[in-house]
Amino acid sequence: MTDLPAQWTHAPHTVLAFRPGDTVAAIDANATPGFSGNKADAPGIQAQRNERLAELQEMLYANSRAGDGRSVLLILQGMDTAGKGGIVKHVVGAANPQGIRYTSFGAPTAEELSHHYLWRIRNALPSAGQIGVFDRSHYEDVLIVRVRNLVPPDVWGARYDEINAFEKELTDAGTTIVKVAMFVSLEEQKRRLAQRLERPDKYWKYNPGDIDERALWPAYQQAYQAVLDKTSTAHAPWHVVPCDRKWYSRLAINELLIEALKSLDLSWPAADFDVEDEKARLQLL
Numbered sequence: 225m226t227d228l229p230a231q232w233t234h235a236p237h238t239v240l241a242f243r244p245g246d247t248v249a250a251i252d253a254n255a256t257p258g259f260s261g262n263k264a265d266a267p268g269i270q271a272q273r274n275e276r277l278a279e280l281q282e283m284l285y286a287n288s289r290a291g292d293g294r295s296v297l298l299i300l301q302g303m304d305t306a307g308k309g310g311i312v313k314h315v316v317g318a319a320n321p322q323g324i325r326y327t328s329f330g331a332p333t334a335e336e337l338s339h340h341y342l343w344r345i346r347n348a349l350p351s352a353g354q355i356g357v358f359d360r361s362h363y364e365d366v367l368i369v370r371v372r373n374l375v376p377p378d379v380w381g382a383r384y385d386e387i388n389a390f391e392k393e394l395t396d397a398g399t400t401i402v403k404v405a406m407f408v409s410l411e412e413q414k415r416r417l418a419q420r421l422e423r424p425d426k427y428w429k430y431n432p433g434d435i436d437e438r439a440l441w442p443a444y445q446q447a448y449q450a451v452l453d454k455t456s457t458a459h460a461p462w463h464v465v466p467c468d469r470k471w472y473s474r475l476a477i478n479e480l481l482i483e484a485l486k487s488l489d490l491s492w493p494a495a496d497f498d499v500e501d502e503k504a505r506l507q508l509l
Contacts, residue, residue, distance in 0.1 A: 227276065228479070229269050231261030236479040242405070242462040248449045253409040254468040259475065266471035273478045274318035280485035281355055283492060285323040288353020290493035294398040295350040296484055298477075299358045301367075301451075302406030303444065304434045305416040306467045307474075308359050311406075315478045316357050325350045328359040341365045341383070342390055350399065355481070362387060363451055370450075371443045384454040391460040401460040402484045404477055405452065410441060412468040 228235060239258035261269070284296065298316070300308040316324060327348035336344045342362055350356030366387070370380050391401055408416075417434060420426040437444070456462040463480055467473040 229273070231265055231269065232258055232479065233260050234258035235483065236476050237463065237483045240463040240465055240476060242452050242456045242464050246464070248445045248452065251407045251464060251466065253407045253412065253466045255466045256469060256472045257466065259472060263471050266475060269475060270314065270478065273482065277478060277482055278319050280482060280490065281319040281323050283490040284485060284488065285320070285353040287490060287493050293352040294488060295352055295354050295356065296400045296402065297350055297356040297358065297394065298481060299361045299401065299403045300406060301361055301363045301404065302467065303408060303413065303437065304431065305413045306406035306408045307470050308406060310470055311474060311477050312357060312359060314474050315481065316355070319355065323354055324357060325354045326357045329361060329364060366451055367444065367447045370447045371440055387455055388457055391457070395459040400484050400488065402480050403460055403462045404480065405448065405462055405464050406467045406473065407464065408467045410438065413438065
């Protein structure tokens, strides 16, 4: 039996799953796959589902205190303005911070460049009982690295299989991986960038380099297509989320996280002490 809100006509993990033959060029970033509601429905549903997410996250954390070594890793990958920060604030932010490990991956530091590209990723993995959140990820090493020709093709070309093996290692060790490819249309991205230029409190979010990246969108489409084709696996499948409507993408990714946590079949850990004895002792003090 599902607790999915009635406005969802199809479970997000099925309707948003990338399937062989799907193309990046065909993605409608303004669509709301599987959802029959509208923007007016979103605040109430978001509040309700945030409570459910927080409950499951606490349950995951509580079980780790009882020896359960499992964790969840949410990977958010998308062009700038796709809304990754909003997911962190409005979805992940509903959970208890002690059970969250958040990492934003920017350009590698000199120290990181002196190591294998997965070194900094391994250092940011969630511990038992945590939900790890990657704002960008190891996929930068087959996206911007490819588009910008930062390493030779034979180097980034070998990374797809390496990433698949790395993620299989993680899932075998008890980490459930939720991979989300977030797509915003060029028109909506332009509107969001323009908004940043109109608001002094948003100047810090604006990067002139984003204009250069927009010019490279055809190359990014090819790079994203390769990522989806080559690294959507049974153990770590990709989900494709349209992000022109922020309210939808937040609802969708919230459900993907909830579904991942529910798949762990969690329950509250039993007391490792005699409850009635402790109640009696408490009354004596």
